[in-house]
Amino acid sequence: MRAATIRDGEVLVEQHPDPEPGAGQVLVRVRAAGVNGADMMQRRGRYPAPPGSPQDIPGLELAGEVEALGDGAMRFSEGDRVMGIVGGGGQGELAVVHERQLMPVPDAVPFPEAGGLPEVFTTAHDAVLRRAALRPGERLLVHGAAGGVGTAAVQLGRALGAHVTATVRNPDAREAVARLGADEVIDPDGFEEHGPFDVILELVGAPNLGANVKALNMEGRIVVIGIAAGAKGELNLAALMSKRGHVMASMLRARPLELKAATARAMEREVLPLFARGDLRVPVAQTFSLDDVAAAYDNFAAGGKLGKIILEP
Amino acid sequence: MRAATIRDGEVLVEQHPDPEPGAGQVLVRVRAAGVNGADMMQRRGRYPAPPGSPQDIPGLELAGEVEALGDGAMRFSEGDRVMGIVGGGGQGELAVVHERQLMPVPDAVPFPEAGGLPEVFTTAHDAVLRRAALRPGERLLVHGAAGGVGTAAVQLGRALGAHVTATVRNPDAREAVARLGADEVIDPDGFEEHGPFDVILELVGAPNLGANVKALNMEGRIVVIGIAAGAKGELNLAALMSKRGHVMASMLRARPLELKAATARAMEREVLPLFARGDLRVPVAQTFSLDDVAAAYDNFAAGGKLGKIILEP
Numbered sequence: 001m002r003a004a005t006i007r008d009g010e011v012l013v014e015q016h017p018d019p020e021p022g023a024g025q026v027l028v029r030v031r032a033a034g035v036n037g038a039d040m041m042q043r044r045g046r047y048p049a050p051p052g053s054p055q056d057i058p059g060l061e062l063a064g065e066v067e068a069l070g071d072g073a074m075r076f077s078e079g080d081r082v083m084g085i086v087g088g089g090g091q092g093e094l095a096v097v098h099e100r101q102l103m104p105v106p107d108a109v110p111f112p113e114a115g116g117l118p119e120v121f122t123t124a125h126d127a128v129l130r131r132a133a134l135r136p137g138e139r140l141l142v143h144g145a146a147g148g149v150g151t152a153a154v155q156l157g158r159a160l161g162a163h164v165t166a167t168v169r170n171p172d173a174r175e176a177v178a179r180l181g182a183d184e185v186i187d188p189d190g191f192e193e194h195g196p197f198d199v200i201l202e203l204v205g206a207p208n209l210g211a212n213v214k215a216l217n218m219e220g221r222i223v224v225i226g227i228a229a230g231a232k233g234e235l236n237l238a239a240l241m242s243k244r245g246h247v248m249a250s251m252l253r254a255r256p257l258e259l260k261a262a263t264a265r266a267m268e269r270e271v272l273p274l275f276a277r278g279d280l281r282v283p284v285a286q287t288f289s290l291d292d293v294a295a296a297y298d299n300f301a302a303g304g305k306l307g308k309i310i311l312e313p
Numbered sequence: 314m315r316a317a318t319i320r321d322g323e324v325l326v327e328q329h330p331d332p333e334p335g336a337g338q339v340l341v342r343v344r345a346a347g348v349n350g351a352d353m354m355q356r357r358g359r360y361p362a363p364p365g366s367p368q369d370i371p372g373l374e375l376a377g378e379v380e381a382l383g384d385g386a387m388r389f390s391e392g393d394r395v396m397g398i399v400g401g402g403g404q405g406e407l408a409v410v411h412e413r414q415l416m417p418v419p420d421a422v423p424f425p426e427a428g429g430l431p432e433v434f435t436t437a438h439d440a441v442l443r444r445a446a447l448r449p450g451e452r453l454l455v456h457g458a459a460g461g462v463g464t465a466a467v468q469l470g471r472a473l474g475a476h477v478t479a480t481v482r483n484p485d486a487r488e489a490v491a492r493l494g495a496d497e498v499i500d501p502d503g504f505e506e507h508g509p510f511d512v513i514l515e516l517v518g519a520p521n522l523g524a525n526v527k528a529l530n531m532e533g534r535i536v537v538i539g540i541a542a543g544a545k546g547e548l549n550l551a552a553l554m555s556k557r558g559h560v561m562a563s564m565l566r567a568r569p570l571e572l573k574a575a576t577a578r579a580m581e582r583e584v585l586p587l588f589a590r591g592d593l594r595v596p597v598a599q600t601f602s603l604d605d606v607a608a609a610y611d612n613f614a615a616g617g618k619l620g621k622i623i624l625e626p
Binding site: 205206209224225227231233236238240241243245246247248249250254 | 560567
């Protein structure tokens with residue numbers, strides 16, 4: 001099979017042996033695979049794939065059709081439309097995935113969108129609903145709301161009945177984020193004037209830490225899942241105590257199978273029904289064929305677009 | 314009635330009007346009232362009592378007998394032995410407390426101990442069991458384990474079936490903390506070598522923050538309830554993300570009635586039965602009559618003793 005391949009800081013397409021599904025695994029013919037920030041880091045050699053995942057084929061999510069089943073795999077049948085998060089290897093014509101990590105693709109979701117759904121919606125759902133336990137009527141602040149996880153978090157907050165404030169640096173992207181359901185779209189500078197917030201989704205990093213604590217409501221929760229702008233910041237414990245606040249940090253990739261499977265089941269219960277009835281959508285900025293993977297990566301790295309970059313092998 | 318009174322940075326005994334129980338309140342004849350760190354701060358004018366509590370009579374906890382019932386109070390009868398946390402006013406001959414904030418005193422617990430039970434055990438229970446959700450088999454680290462909350466946390470962790478590591482600066486106090494049930498009593502310097510810990514109870518403050526994150530297990534929780542040694546510290550979000558860790562901060566005093574009542578009900582369910590069967594105890598360092606309140610405060614401020622300082626009005 002042909003697959004995107006990382007070689008010396010470049011991404012290109014190479015021929016690889018067809019993967020074979022082991023016990024409990026499913027062989028998926030990939031129809032769409034999202035490009036993510038981690039792929040950029042992996043291209044620069046900074047984000048090695050976890051053990052057991054292909055080391056040189058990037059790609060953290062995929063959607064496609066079941067091509068074959070490994071021993072004992074029983075959740076899906078050949079031809080079923082499936083999607084899921086993988087530790088790596090998503091951006092090839094074929095991929096093997098443990099059946100417990102896969103989710104069915106709702107009929108209402110076409111393939112390009114399905115290929116960009118698992119990573120951002122699972123990340124946002126896990127952070128905002130499972131970790132921070134956002135409740136209806138609470139106020140949610142989404143930092144970096146024009147990004148992939150941000151657009152998912154805005155939609156999930158709105159669907160849950162929370163009041164959603166979104167920070168977006170680029171004025172041109174604010175209208176699109178408002179259309180996704182944000183009640184309020186603001187510039188990141190001075191966001192703390194718009195609080196207090198019950199849940200703050202931090203996708204930017206340590207520079208926001210102090211203002212986040214200031215903007216927190218009583219019993220508020222800050223969930224940190226991105227630190228591109230800095231990893232270390234000063235935390236005022238007295239301020240956090242006075243609000244009985246929580247700072248939670250999380251990442252998905254390093255989790256063992258049982259936790260990844262648990263997040264997939266939670267997605268099936270709580271999020272996929274909202275896609276099935278059309279309440280949520282995956283904004284797609286652009287699709288690329290596998291041959292154009294380098295252009296797709298460059299396009300992602302350039303930023304500035306709202307929506308996912310999707311490869312179609 | 315006579316009561317401890319804060320005047321110009323001093324604590325003395327003054328005559329006050331007898332308090333009268335309002336609707337839902339209980340008039341308690343106080344038999345024992347613990348001295349706490351907050352009393353020291355209040356003496357220095359640094360910790361004003363919350364609105365609705367006596368502003369000049371200190372005392373955050375008390376135990377005694379029900380002397381009279383306000384309108385509609387029905388949880389207790391005259392003569393019942395009760396104890397509880399109050400926003401202030403615990404260190405007088407009489408005090409009024411809302412009945413939902415009071416707990417029955419188990420028969421096995423005599424008055425001096427009961428007067429020093431509510432604050433430290435509610436604080437430790439709320440932080441370690443309710444907030445951090447310590448589970449059997451997990452590893453608990455208690456910083457400052459020779460203090461009041463520390464001794465309570467060590468005993469609660471042991472009773473739950475956790476493995477308890479206690480840091481104690483004073484070598485003379487280590488044997489006593491081990492007798493309370495700590496599996497391991499260590500010097501605070503280099504504590505992070507003894508990890509990883511699932512739950513860390515932070516009673517010291519910001520200087521421990523970096524080492525706490527280093528010593529955290531996957532999915533670990535740091536609960537900050539004391540910051541005497543410093544309020545601001547650097548938090549490494551990348552390290553916290555890699556462990557999917559939590560930093561939680563809390564304080565009891567500023568909570569509204571419904572939350573204080575909820576903590577009291579949780580204490581009745583989860584902690585008082587352990588006192589009734591003799592699994593837990595309140596170490597008492599020394600008791601003082603109300604007339605000796607200044608000596609009691611000086612004794613508390615001097616530190617170095619394991620166990621509570623109790624006033625007996």
